[in-house]
Structure formats: C-alpha cells, structure tokens
Amino acid sequence: MELYYVVTILDRDRRTQMEKIYRDLDLKVALTMMGRGTAPLELLTGTGLSQEEKAVMTTVADRAGMKKLILETKRRLYIDIPGNGIMAAVPIKSVGGAQTLALLSNDQPKTPEKPDMKFDYELIYVILNEGHSDEVMDAARPAGARGGTVIAAKGTGIAVTEKFRGLTLASEKEVVLIVAASAAKGAIMRAIIENAGVDTPAGAICFSLPVSEVAGLRLLDMDME
Numbered sequence: 001m002e003l004y005y006v007v008t009i010l011d012r013d014r015r016t017q018m019e020k021i022y023r024d025l026d027l028k029v030a031l032t033m034m035g036r037g038t039a040p041l042e043l044l045t046g047t048g049l050s051q052e053e054k055a056v057m058t059t060v061a062d063r064a065g066m067k068k069l070i071l072e073t074k075r076r077l078y079i080d081i082p083g084n085g086i087m088a089a090v091p092i093k094s095v096g097g098a099q100t101l102a103l104l105s106n107d108q109p110k111t112p113e114k115p116d117m118k119f120d121y122e123l124i125y126v127i128l129n130e131g132h133s134d135e136v137m138d139a140a141r142p143a144g145a146r147g148g149t150v151i152a153a154k155g156t157g158i159a160v161t162e163k164f165r166g167l168t169l170a171s172e173k174e175v176v177l178i179v180a181a182s183a184a185k186g187a188i189m190r191a192i193i194e195n196a197g198v199d200t201p202a203g204a205i206c207f208s209l210p211v212s213e214v215a216g217l218r219l220l221d222m223d224m225e
Contacts, residue, residue: 003092003104004066004212007123008057009035009149009177010085014077015055021072022059029104030059035151038137038176054149056177060092060104070215079215086216088123088179090209121211122185123177126192127153130172132202137176139195144184146217151175179214 008018015032022030033056061069066089073079079087095104124145126136133150140148153173180188189206196202 001105002063003095004061004063004089005092006059006061006066006069006087006089007177008073008079008085008087009054010057010077010079012053012055014085015057017077018055018057018073021069021076022057025061025065025068025072027059027061027065027069030057032057033151035149035177038133038148038150056149056151062105066213070213074215082216084216086179087214088121088211089213090123091212119182119210119212121179121214121217122182122208123179123211124185124188124192124206124208126176126178126204126206128174128176128196128202128204130174132196132204133174133176135196135200135202136192136204139191140178140188143187143191145178145180145188148176148178151177179211179217 010018012034019030019032035054035056037052037054059069070079070087070089073087078084124140126148128136130152133148137145137148151174153175178188185208189208192204192206196204198205
C-alpha cells in the first residue's frame, strides 16, 4: 500500500469546505497552517496562487484515498481551474511504527509499498530568515517558478548548532513552498541559493520533494507540452 502526504494550498475562506472533504473521506490526520501567496499580479489569473492570505492544508492518504481526495476537491472546490488553488501529493517512503501505519491507513493490515519514482513535478521547500521571502521569489521567478506560498515558522536549533554559515537556526523563520516542473527544479534551486542563500541576509536553504499527482497547474501543464 502506497501512502501520500497531500498538500493543498487555497484561499483561507475555503478551508472549512476543505475540512469537510477530509471528514467525508474519513481522513483522520490533517493539519492546517496559515500562509500567504507570492505570485506577481500579472500571474494571478494564470495559476492557482495569488497574493491573498492562504491556508496550507495537509493530510495523509493511501493511493485510492489520495485519488478520491483530488477528485472531490476538483468537484467541490474546482481546484483544477486556475485561481482556485493547487494540490500536490508527495509519496511517503517510510512510517514510524505499526500504530502510526494503522492510523494513517485506517487499520488496513498492509505494509508500505515503494511508490513509482518517476515524477513530473517537485515541491521545493525553502527555509529562510523572516522578512526575506521577496528575495527568494525574486530569484526563483526568472528561473521558472510561477509563484509560491509563505508560511511563518520558528527555528528550534539547539545552542551548540545555533549558527551554521551565517544561518541562525533558532530564530523567526519563513517557509516558502514552490511547486515546479521537475525539469525546472534545478535552475530554481540554484537561483535561490546563489541570490538568497546562507551567505545573504535571507539565509535560505532549500530541498525538493517528489510529487506524484498535482491539480491546479493547468498553465504549467500547457507550458510543459
């Protein structure tokens, strides 16, 4: 059985509708975080991201549940129409313990299976110092990023490792999430590190996660074709 971490980014006023979809599909593990969009005004009608306040909602589902979740979100919230948000399903490689597996899989007596490792999209995860998300996106857009979502965070680095090459670990942080085509991922990450990396005030570090399914990126799909 394959498990997926499904991330949905949409306007905050639609989060109660998304929570109802979770309940209707009996998805037991869900988390809502507050963020804001970063897409420039000229792209607001072309992608699922905007400069409005966002809800970043996550849950875990097996492959069938993930497919149902995306289908229901398309049906009820029109997530596949640009401007209504985006969804990305990240495959889970391993689970910590039998009880966790039982919870995430609704007590199905199966072990996790290795997901297909061919991905057209990736989720770029950027951790940076608070107040510098504009520098990150100014670097990422010319390299191919359509937009991103910013989430407030706080570092928890212990005193011994508080500093790492100029990056203060235990301080106010922001996280920028960018969904991008795999072909563009390398250029976007290089641009972020070169222009907003640990040697700059932004102090950004980044990594990417594979995405098995996406919704809400029709414009990007057309560009790839």
